[in-house]
Amino acid sequence: MRRAMAEAEVGDDVYGEDPTVNRLEATLAELLGFEAALFFPSGTMANQTALLLHAPRASEVLAPEGAHVFEFELAAPAMLSGVLVRPLPAPSGRPDPGAVAAAVHTSVHQAPTALLWLENTHNLAGGTVLDRNLTDRLLSVAREKELKAHLDGARIWNAAVALKTPPAALAAGFDSVMVSLSKGLGAPVGSVLLLPRALLPEARRYRKVMGGGMRQAGVLAAAALVALLDWEETLARDHALAQALAEGFAKLGLAVDPPPETNMVYLRVEDAPGFCRRLEAVGVRALPLGEDRVRFVTHRDLPEDAARLALARIEQVL
Numbered sequence: 156m157r158r159a160m161a162e163a164e165v166g167d168d169v170y171g172e173d174p175t176v177n178r179l180e181a182t183l184a185e186l187l188g189f190e191a192a193l194f195f196p197s198g199t200m201a202n203q204t205a206l207l208l209h210a211p212r213a214s215e216v217l218a219p220e221g222a223h224v225f226e227f228e229l230a231a232p233a234m235l236s237g238v239l240v241r242p243l244p245a246p247s248g249r250p251d252p253g254a255v256a257a258a259v260h261t262s263v264h265q266a267p268t269a270l271l272w273l274e275n276t277h278n279l280a281g282g283t284v285l286d287r288n289l290t291d292r293l294l295s296v297a298r299e300k301e302l303k304a305h306l307d308g309a310r311i312w313n314a315a316v317a318l319k320t321p322p323a324a325l326a327a328g329f330d331s332v333m334v335s336l337s338k339g340l341g342a343p344v345g346s347v348l349l350l351p352r353a354l355l356p357e358a359r360r361y362r363k364v365m366g367g368g369m370r371q372a373g374v375l376a377a378a379a380l381v382a383l384l385d386w387e388e389t390l391a392r393d394h395a396l397a398q399a400l401a402e403g404f405a406k407l408g409l410a411v412d413p414p415p416e417t418n419m420v421y422l423r424v425e426d427a428p429g430f431c432r433r434l435e436a437v438g439v440r441a442l443p444l445g446e447d448r449v450r451f452v453t454h455r456d457l458p459e460d461a462a463r464l465a466l467a468r469i470e471q472v473l
């Protein structure tokens with residue numbers, strides 16, 4: 156990736172003149188089955204652009220509880236788009252289509268519902284996967300109720316590998332999809348918003364409004380193009396590592412919850428921050444989420460025997 160970055164052909168992407176960014180956008184539009192793609196510095200900025208495109212001021216957005224846009228984008232929907240995100244119950248990150256239909260506002264006393272927001276895989280629910288069948292049922296509710304639909308597909312790659320399906324099959328039917336290149340794919344920077352060609356000029360304008368117009372961004376796009384060469388094998392390995400970790404944790408008497416579906420393993424522990432500090436002291440890094448949850452993420456920079464090494468060290472700590 157570093158070599159590709161050094162050798163990248165570059166230009167001014169504000170004018171659409173960076174050949175490497177253009178190549179990345181064309182590659183992703185084709186891979187995800189959309190007419191157009193736009194490169195962003197972050198997934199958050201691409202998600203916020205989707206809100207600006209689809210949800211009018213003072214409307215509301217229905218999203219699964221725990222969605223990144225609600226939990227981790229710092230009230231940006233309120234600040235930037237002036238919209239309300241309403242989290243809906245979503246066991247394992249999967250909202251019930253009937254409950255979504257019932258949640259849509261129609262009364263003059265309520266904020267009009269404009270957008271259905273889904274997340275695949277769902278980070279906080281455990282890296283859980285939305286399959287095509289449930290996605291179709293949710294999208295048909297959106298169509299029936301005349302809502303736009305956006306997919307936060309930061310980890311659509313992991314969902315595609317877990318379901319053994321092309322990512323385009325999971326992206327079909329949405330008005331826009333955000334995919335990240337900087338997470339499991341391992342590129343240093345960048346996410347892409349997939350959208351119809353007609354929305355591209357407006358999306359470019361919102362990106363510029365937020366300070367996301369970049370020059371010589373081809374150095375970043377070049378790394379992402381390298382990540383796109385071998386993502387299927389890389390993520391399959393990450394998923395196998397996560398399974399091995401989960402099995403090892405269970406043998407150590409740790410509470411894995413839920414069983415991993417992709418590259419994340421969540422544990423329920425007492426004093427999660429203290430537990431993570433003790434792990435870090437032996438060279439195993441994990442993220443405490445609140446007082447009683449810990450998230451482990453497997454990734455492409457781990458050695459082949461990462462699960463064995465980590466489990467041996469965690470056993471010492473226990």
Ligand SMILES: Cc1ncc(COP(=O)(O)O)c(C=O)c1O
Nearest residue numbers: 197198199200223274278307309
């Ligand atoms: C599901 C999901 N969506 C969006 C984002 C935002 O991506 P970024 O960190 O590039 O802004 C993240 C980041 O972790 C995420 O997990």
